[in-house]
Amino acid sequence: MKQSQYDAFVRRTDQYAKRSPKERHAVALYGLVGEIGSLVSAVKKKILAEGGESEWDQPNEEIKEEIGDVLWYSYSLAQVANEAQFDILGHDIALLKREIGGENERAEKINAALDSARKDAFLAAAETFPPADGCSFDDYQALAFKTARTDGRVLLEVCLALLPQLGAELLRATLPEIELTLNKNIADRPTNTLLGEITWHLAAIASLYHLSLDEIVAANQKKVGFRAERGEPTPLHDDGRPAHEQFPRQFDISFVRIGPRKSRMYFKGRRLGDDLTDNANEDDGYRFHDVLHLALIAHLGWSPVIRGFMNKKRPNVDEVQDGGRAKVVEELVLKAIHSEGERQAKDSGRCSIAGTVRLFPEPSTITFRLLKTLRTYVEGLEVWNNAYWEWEDAICDGCALFFQLRTHTRGTVHVDLDKRKVTFSPTVTPDISGNTMSLGMGAADCGESADPEILSATERGWAVTNEAIGRTLAAKRAIIEALDLKNVSPPPWHQLEIKLVDGNKVSVNASRVVQEKIWSIAAVDFKAAFTTVSNQILCTIATIADAGNLRK
Numbered sequence: 001m002k003q004s005q006y007d008a009f010v011r012r013t014d015q016y017a018k019r020s021p022k023e024r025h026a027v028a029l030y031g032l033v034g035e036i037g038s039l040v041s042a043v044k045k046k047i048l049a050e051g052g053e054s055e056w057d058q059p060n061e062e063i064k065e066e067i068g069d070v071l072w073y074s075y076s077l078a079q080v081a082n083e084a085q086f087d088i089l090g091h092d093i094a095l096l097k098r099e100i101g102g103e104n105e106r107a108e109k110i111n112a113a114l115d116s117a118r119k120d121a122f123l124a125a126a127e128t129f130p131p132a133d134g135c136s137f138d139d140y141q142a143l144a145f146k147t148a149r150t151d152g153r154v155l156l157e158v159c160l161a162l163l164p165q166l167g168a169e170l171l172r173a174t175l176p177e178i179e180l181t182l183n184k185n186i187a188d189r190p191t192n193t194l195l196g197e198i199t200w201h202l203a204a205i206a207s208l209y210h211l212s213l214d215e216i217v218a219a220n221q222k223k224v225g226f227r228a229e230r231g232e233p234t235p236l237h238d239d240g241r242p243a244h245e246q247f248p249r250q251f252d253i254s255f256v257r258i259g260p261r262k263s264r265m266y267f268k269g270r271r272l273g274d275d276l277t278d279n280a281n282e283d284d285g286y287r288f289h290d291v292l293h294l295a296l297i298a299h300l301g302w303s304p305v306i307r308g309f310m311n312k313k314r315p316n317v318d319e320v321q322d323g324g325r326a327k328v329v330e331e332l333v334l335k336a337i338h339s340e341g342e343r344q345a346k347d348s349g350r351c352s353i354a355g356t357v358r359l360f361p362e363p364s365t366i367t368f369r370l371l372k373t374l375r376t377y378v379e380g381l382e383v384w385n386n387a388y389w390e391w392e393d394a395i396c397d398g399c400a401l402f403f404q405l406r407t408h409t410r411g412t413v414h415v416d417l418d419k420r421k422v423t424f425s426p427t428v429t430p431d432i433s434g435n436t437m438s439l440g441m442g443a444a445d446c447g448e449s450a451d452p453e454i455l456s457a458t459e460r461g462w463a464v465t466n467e468a469i470g471r472t473l474a475a476k477r478a479i480i481e482a483l484d485l486k487n488v489s490p491p492p493w494h495q496l497e498i499k500l501v502d503g504n505k506v507s508v509n510a511s512r513v514v515q516e517k518i519w520s521i522a523a524v525d526f527k528a529a530f531t532t533v534s535n536q537i538l539c540t541i542a543t544i545a546d547a548g549n550l551r552k
Helices: 003-012 021-049 061-081 088-100 105-113 116-126 137-147 152-172 177-182 191-208 213-228 290-300 304-309 318-322 324-347 368-377 388-408 457-462 466-482 512-520
Strands: 250-259 262-267 270-277 411-416 421-425 435-445 496-501 505-510 523-533 536-545
Touching: 003 061, 003 137, 003 213, 021 061, 021 152, 021 191, 061 088, 061 191, 061 213, 088 105, 088 116, 088 137, 088 191, 116 137, 137 191, 137 213, 152 191, 191 213, 213 368, 213 388, 250 270, 250 512, 250 523, 270 304, 290 304, 290 324, 290 388, 290 411, 290 421, 304 318, 304 324, 318 324, 324 368, 324 388, 368 388, 388 411, 388 421, 435 466, 457 466, 457 496, 466 496, 466 505, 466 523, 466 536, 505 512
Parallel strands: none
Antiparallel strands: 250 262, 250 411, 262 270, 411 421, 435 536, 496 505, 505 523, 523 536
């Protein structure tokens, strides 16, 4: 691969390109230093745990990947540090040529350590490097390795020792003046020089592990592009199946609060899955984690759990893709997302109580490590084909929905598979066909004003016309009567907030006495019927309970 192609790729996939130069520099610098540490760790782990000294030069995917990640951040930092496009490879070869061909004491020591034939071959080839049509990483690797003063296991240790030192040199530029004055054990050299030396040591490690830098860069491009370069979404995994085996292309799921720290999902007026609880001592809102399943459907077209709840299993793929093992994997995926999000939130100081802030507030907080881990879990399943950027969208949207449900404790989630979108509304009208638990009637004058003693500011904002105000007042009075709270003093008007939807549906948000009363009769839905007599709007409210969940 040509260096110019990779440089353009890094520029294209930089998620921080629109931030300030200072922020971009910090991200690239700390990313580079962090990846150097990861590379050193990967090599040490290989030597100490995966075969030891006898197989020290046998590469693995982790080492290959970490070299690529260090290169990506090296080019990212070069782009921030230089106004014009900077040729790391050509610049480093030019420095090596000047250093080896010099006449000072350092040059004498280097020449004494170098094989004369390799030195001459390097100097000859360096005269025409880089070629007019640009150089590849393999071109650089082959030429640069001729200047290695040691080889084998010794050279590997040299690289492991010097790469962190080079990272420290880059970080030195961020120190305040007093620290620069007092700490002179680290040299002050230009960023471009250091980037060239880092690249040299990466090329040396690749050579020692019999790896091609071109192949490493291509693998890095594929990995980063799998996340950063957005294309067409992966085709839905149930495309071409009979309609009864497909996820609906648009659907709503209602989350209804049915008790303290207990919720239930409804789909097309029927219960979906089991009742939801936290299964934890603290109220971390995990009972709402099923909303993450819906985000997976929207962005990945995948959720064996919800597919099972909807009875949308595909007979000839059920055992692998829709069966019990796939469901366990999906729950593991969700738990990993939730746990990593909470860990990050707590470590960053953004929250002290679990579930009180949005997890993964922006895509950049989702690490490659998490994405790779999740993709490892689903290997062998159809969702393995989805790109990292689709996983990223699913995680971000799922965590946003989770936070909204955690905040409102109820709501409706709309999934649109055609547009690959998932949205939230705090309005809940599950529209179930259940048992009528109680009836209530209320009335309001057609011209009655929006009484602030009865209607909240939010309700008055929803009821924008005189007719809507009258219907809302009548419905609210009817609900209070249906719940047998008419004679409570003072009336609990502001423990009840309602919104009329599509004529006769009522979204109810209740608290305290009103909420307890709703739970006591197991009501999960409210239906309204309106009539107008003379100058009055009359409303009859029916409280509806799920027939399968009546209290005995």
